[in-house]
Amino acid sequence: MKEKFIRPILLISALVSIFFLCGITITLFTESLPLLKQYNFIKFLFGTHWYPTCYPPELGILPLIVGTLVVTLGTFLIAVPLGVGTAIYISEVAPHKIKEFLKPTVELLASVPSVIYGLFGMVFLAPLVQKVFHVPIGLNAFTASIILGMMALPTVASIAEDAISSVPRSLREASFALGATKWETITKSVVPAASSGIIASIILGLGRAIGETMTVLMVAGGAAQIPHSIFDPVRTMTATIAAEMGEAPMGSLHYHALFAIALVLFFITLGFNLLADWISHRRKV
Amino acid sequence: MKKILVLLTLFVFICSSMFAFTWPWAKKDTGTLTITGSTTVLPIAQKSAEVFMDKHSDVNISVRGGGSSVGIAALLDGTVQIADASRSIKTKEFKAAREKGINPVGNVVAKDGIAVIVNPGNGISEITIPQIAAIFTGEISNWKDLGGVPGPIVVISRDNSSGTYEVFNELALGGGKVREDAVVLASNNAVAQTVSQTPGSIGYVGLGYLSDAVKALKVGGVMPNNATVNSGAYKLARPLYMYTNGNPKGLAKQYLDFIWSAEGQGIVGDLGFVPLR
Numbered sequence: 001m002k003e004k005f006i007r008p009i010l011l012i013s014a015l016v017s018i019f020f021l022c023g024i025t026i027t028l029f030t031e032s033l034p035l036l037k038q039y040n041f042i043k044f045l046f047g048t049h050w051y052p053t054c055y056p057p058e059l060g061i062l063p064l065i066v067g068t069l070v071v072t073l074g075t076f077l078i079a080v081p082l083g084v085g086t087a088i089y090i091s092e093v094a095p096h097k098i099k100e101f102l103k104p105t106v107e108l109l110a111s112v113p114s115v116i117y118g119l120f121g122m123v124f125l126a127p128l129v130q131k132v133f134h135v136p137i138g139l140n141a142f143t144a145s146i147i148l149g150m151m152a153l154p155t156v157a158s159i160a161e162d163a164i165s166s167v168p169r170s171l172r173e174a175s176f177a178l179g180a181t182k183w184e185t186i187t188k189s190v191v192p193a194a195s196s197g198i199i200a201s202i203i204l205g206l207g208r209a210i211g212e213t214m215t216v217l218m219v220a221g222g223a224a225q226i227p228h229s230i231f232d233p234v235r236t237m238t239a240t241i242a243a244e245m246g247e248a249p250m251g252s253l254h255y256h257a258l259f260a261i262a263l264v265l266f267f268i269t270l271g272f273n274l275l276a277d278w279i280s281h282r283r284k285v
Numbered sequence: 286m287k288k289i290l291v292l293l294t295l296f297v298f299i300c301s302s303m304f305a306f307t308w309p310w311a312k313k314d315t316g317t318l319t320i321t322g323s324t325t326v327l328p329i330a331q332k333s334a335e336v337f338m339d340k341h342s343d344v345n346i347s348v349r350g351g352g353s354s355v356g357i358a359a360l361l362d363g364t365v366q367i368a369d370a371s372r373s374i375k376t377k378e379f380k381a382a383r384e385k386g387i388n389p390v391g392n393v394v395a396k397d398g399i400a401v402i403v404n405p406g407n408g409i410s411e412i413t414i415p416q417i418a419a420i421f422t423g424e425i426s427n428w429k430d431l432g433g434v435p436g437p438i439v440v441i442s443r444d445n446s447s448g449t450y451e452v453f454n455e456l457a458l459g460g461g462k463v464r465e466d467a468v469v470l471a472s473n474n475a476v477a478q479t480v481s482q483t484p485g486s487i488g489y490v491g492l493g494y495l496s497d498a499v500k501a502l503k504v505g506g507v508m509p510n511n512a513t514v515n516s517g518a519y520k521l522a523r524p525l526y527m528y529t530n531g532n533p534k535g536l537a538k539q540y541l542d543f544i545w546s547a548e549g550q551g552i553v554g555d556l557g558f559v560p561l562r
Binding site for chain 1 (some may be wrong): 436437446470479482
């Protein structure tokens with residue numbers, strides 16, 4: 001009797017997420033399509049000027065794509081060594097007591113709202129970066145990468161740690177038995193064995209960085225230019241959508257262009273997730 | 286486990302159905318006014334709504350932001366009675382309104398001056414509108430061209446769809462394009478904060494966001510303040526509107542009359558905007 005109720009309820013809960021995914025996809029497509037009728041898609045993707053409210057409007061999103069990629073690359077360079085290092089330390093090196101303390105602390109970092117990271121970056125880190133590196137402005141790709149790196153770190157560390165911990169004990173023992181040192185065991189046996197999980201953790205962490213909106217809106221500087229250096233202010237796709245959607249007249253070219261940016265972003269993050277999925281399945285032993 | 290699941294589901298259903306039933310009842314016998322629009326006007330609308338509701342306990346005013354365009358779109362859809370806007374209605378929007386049989390009327394509730402600000406450490410204290418345009422479009426990029434201490438000018442602007450940008454662009458830049466490498470921030474506060482932290486920077490904010498942390502420049506020899514904005518001497522200023530369908534009537538009229546009263550204009554001044562008198 002009970003089962004009769006529970007099964008459909010669970011089914012509905014499972015279907016809800018599919019329903020929303022379909023809804024999002026359909027909305028993105030239908031709201032983006034009017035742009036393609038009025039504006040050359042190649043000019044949209046590879047144009048280097050973003051002046052949506054000028055006449056005639058220029059809707060080139062290449063600076064926004066490059067801005068997103070630069071910040072993501074910066075995040076990668078910060079989050080990967082720190083995240084994987086943290087994971088190895090927690091799983092392989094740390095004494096039990098430190099491990100018990102460190103793991104929840106790192107995971108706590110993931111629960112800090114992004115606007116708080118943004119405030120911290122804007123009020124504390126940006127002036128510091130400006131003074132230390134003698135750059136004109138502290139709100140730039142570098143500062144944004146540091147903050148996003150901190151935000152991606154718990155994702156990378158937590159999932160990579162799970163992957164490393166699940167490497168069978170026998171593998172480590174075999175390595176030690178062959179006379180390998182602890183360091184050799186970690187780098188030559190444990191990490192390679194956990195590599196699919198580690199790579200998946202990195203891709204998921206970067207997925208968070210690409211989609212992050214509030215923080216980059218506050219600390220990346222927002223200049224729609226193709227940056228010449230890591231210390232130039234940049235504008236990401238997410239920040240553009242968030243900042244401009246509220247004031248873009250509904251149904252205008254600008255409005256549809258913002259949806260088209262969202263669609264491009266959707267495909268980029270989808271690509272990342274498929275890649276993560278593919279890697280973690282391909283290398284599973 | 287199954288029991289818990291069933292209980293949990295029941296709990297959620299009961300809660301949500303209670304919510305659905307009680308909500309309309311709570312609102313039923315009160316006068317309701319819904320306001321949406323410009324985030325610039327939002328504090329005025331919000332604060333005067335609070336004071337107004339204190340005086341009229343049977344009235345419920347809900348105020349939301351979203352932006353001038355969102356507000357006007359909502360007025361056109363008939364979902365709000367008042368649309369806040371930091372710009373006048375666009376021809377396109379006006380046409381759309383007439384097609385729907387709506388007659389948008391702009392009621393000026395306050396004025397907003399836009400101050401051009403620099404870091405307090407900057408020696409410059411006066412600027413002209415052509416100089417502002419040259420700086421923001423990228424013709425001038427060093428302070429020495431303005432007679433200041435040599436050093437790069439860090440241009441700080443607002444999002445191209447914010448109302449403040451729109452007015453600044455129109456009044457100061459004559460529709461020119463802001464240089465591409467300008468830092469673009471999402472709010473008045475962010476601009477003031479960044480200018481106060483960045484020695485070579487220049488930005489612009491609403492008059493209400495001025496503080497000792499930044500230095501407001503004289504524009505064409507006129508200091509931005511309430512008197513110069515209302516007299517028209519200070520050129521970088523704009524009216525703030527509350528749009529209604531036709532002339533305001535009923536509760537919307539009561540509410541607007543309150544904002545126009547001495548007390549309402551006092552609130553406007555307290556919030557850092559320029560009162561109409």
